[in-house]
Amino acid sequence: MKRVLIVDDSSLFRKLLAKAIEEDGVTIDMASDGLEAIEKYKGNTPDLVLLDITMPNCDGKECLTQIMHLNPKANVIMISGIESEETVAECLRIGAKGYIPKGDLAITKVQSTQSFSQIVDQILGAKEAA
Structure with missing residues (x-):
């Protein structure tokens, strides 16, 4: 069974x-938030973390850094409305496997066109090929 941790300060988006x-x-x-995510990651290591960048208490970059210290092979995909190339590049350097802008994440389209597994495989496969 695959375990996914969704981290976002918007309960509606989660x-x-x-x-x-x-x-x-x-x-x-x-x-x-990032603090809660780190505790949940420690308690039950997920196969994938979908992580927002801008959050209170502990932002996505800090959370990503902590997760990568816990598990350098962690599968983390950043999801955010922030589209700064510098921010995205920094997250990828820290260890994120990919980035999906919230504006491009058409949730209903994701539901109707591909299974979640296929989407994750595409993102993680593209990262491994790079």
Whole structure:
């Protein structure tokens, strides 16, 4: 069973994303900020973390750094409305496997065109090929 941790300060976005990726064999956990995400990561290491960049208490970059210290092979995909190339490049340097702008994340399209597994495989496969 695949475990996914969704980290975003917007409860609505967390719920919508969880609904979009809901499928057999996927267990979803959620966190509202980086501190909560780090604790959840320590308690039950997920196969994938979908991580917002801009959050209170502990932002996505700091959370990503902590997760990568815990597990350098962690699969983390950043999801954010921030589209600064510098921010994205920094997250990729820290260890994120990919980045999806929230504006491009058409949740209903994701639901109707591909399974969550296919989307993750595409992102992680593209990173491994690079």
